[in-house]
Amino acid sequence: MKAGILGGGQLGRMLLQAAANYTVETYVMENDAHCPAAHLCHHFIKGDITNFDDVYNFGKMVDALTIEIESVNVDALEKLETEGIKIYPKPSAIRIIKNKIRQKEFYQSNEIPSSEFVITKNIADLNDHHHFLPAVHKIGEGGYDGKGVQVIKNKDHITKGFDAPAVLEKMVHIKKEIAIIIGMNDKGEAAIYPPAEMIFDPLLNLLDYQLSPAILSEKVLWKAEAIALKVVKQLNSAGLFAIELFVTDADDVLVNETAPRVHNSGHHTIEANYCSQYDMLWRIMLQYPLGNTKPILPSAIVNIIGAEGFNGLAKYEGLAETLKIDNAFVHLYGKQQTKPGRKMGHVTIMSKDYQDLTHKANKIKHLLKVVS
């Protein structure tokens, strides 16, 4: 079986580490021949994943295709699908998700709880919605990694909005932010991972680290699982999905966003769950049985992010100290260049003791810095 991945970043890299447990022949397409995944596949093809011809020609080389980023040429994927190439997820699911307006409309039309919203065509439209503030303005297409998202607290902030089709989402008071990963196979069988919980720095409002399984009441857990599963069922596509959810002060569960691919919130599954999210996607693509989503031990993830003020050849301060922590697993993505905010790696910590997870996560946050 020949399988292709559109995109060659760290998610592709970890997919390929997992692929080497099977006999699959792997193909990767990405513009940069030095990307994190380029050297770990059987066939690397330099190309533009947003270009119709590049994606189409790449897809014709393989039996099955997946993505590690949504910003791919969906028209080419749709043509490939009609020609019998299996695509995980289906192009129709990518088309819904990659546009934030269409994604919100999808939740609404399928009665999937999510925050209230209005659609804005341009920045002037925002003036019709003063009553809706505070809110979050999200550009319809082209946002990535926090870009394309603006908080509009009051009417004085309207100038920060996007002068392009976008969605204005009413701010909700949230108690927790969680993520659930679900794998679905061609038969429609689903494997649901325990939710992971995002822990934010209360001062900077930055994702500090992640804990899994999330600490939730049974009622909230069931609600969250049911809603996440409904998202995947209604997308009506096999593949691997990450559903980000808000738990409100009133214990309501709302979908924030869905990613139709392996996801940052599932990195811990490599060591901490019987079947990793990467292994799960291969099982789905190779028509193998779904894997076991149970945790071996609870875990935390600390992301290794390029430090502010450093651009250039990456150096890892505190790496040796981090590697001495006896229940930490270091993953560096092999990116030569660092820049502020760039995802350069992650560390997973495993422990039956949540206090140990929190303590070690904070320790690593302070120890490990990517400079240049």
Next chain:
Amino acid sequence: MKAGILGGGQLGRMLLQAAANYTVETYVMENDAHCPAAHLCHHFIKGDITNFDDVYNFGKMVDALTIEIESVNVDALEKLETEGIKIYPKPSAIRIIKNKIRQKEFYQSNEIPSSEFVITKNIADLNDHHHFLPAVHKIGEGGYDGKGVQVIKNKDHITKGFDAPAVLEKMVHIKKEIAIIIGMNDKGEAAIYPPAEMIFDPLLNLLDYQLSPAILSEKVLWKAEAIALKVVKQLNSAGLFAIELFVTDADDVLVNETAPRVHNSGHHTIEANYCSQYDMLWRIMLQYPLGNTKPILPSAIVNIIGAEGFNGLAKYEGLAETLKIDNAFVHLYGKQQTKPGRKMGHVTIMSKDYQDLTHKANKIKHLLKVVS
């Protein structure tokens, strides 16, 4: 840092899966461009690992070198070492180990307990040692995976011996066969893994599966650890070593053989220990701190071996059933062709319950077959 691996089999494959957690630039040399490791490195070089020029030229491309098989050109490695290339293990250690006669003499001269032996120059020599039988005849150089080893029960079996320099080892009554993996860094610090225990089929005397940690009395454990550590200290080389040991009926511990590289008996460490043997070797080569050898959970390994009577394109019978076992981790080595006895993959099982390990190992033994 540029690191090279001599040999591109499954051990190289798993080394490269682990390397992708770091920023190391990887090189592999092997004769076969379709070998299990070829597509997982940055630079694959087709070459003969037993040829002086091939090994020398390969070594000049990198900062550090390791091996995944002993049958490499040691002369070239010695020259590279004098020219400043770091080699794990040292060529002097490979030279001792790759010749079974020299290996036995090394144990003897260092007062490391091992079975009694005599050296034979040719088959006629065996007639001088009738009193020494039953014994095991091992060819000095060129043995691999059970080839080059003959059991000589009595003088009628002498014709099965080797007509070449060899070592005749007195048969010992053993209670258990165990293996200990040890990583040693350039500073001489050592990390010792818990022993693994080989479980043999009592009828066929074949390795059936492996359990780890081995069930040993504290006294035997300490003895085994001390002896294994002495082997590595006396080899006086950084690197990753597997020491195979016999526990006799009298609870004596004898060294059987040493491998100066990552080893089949350490596959379970990928999932079941905090730091895998592969990760450990990278830590040593990259001058990182040693990792944590503790088990996360006890584990078993079942080797997936080409079935008798099948030669050709490999097919895996019972793979789907095996993948349904909820605490099993399947590793296929990506070898296209199967033949009887060929190592095609392995399955690791993790459980806190040894009975569950034994039960699942036996189940997988009967389920999973490599045919053609």
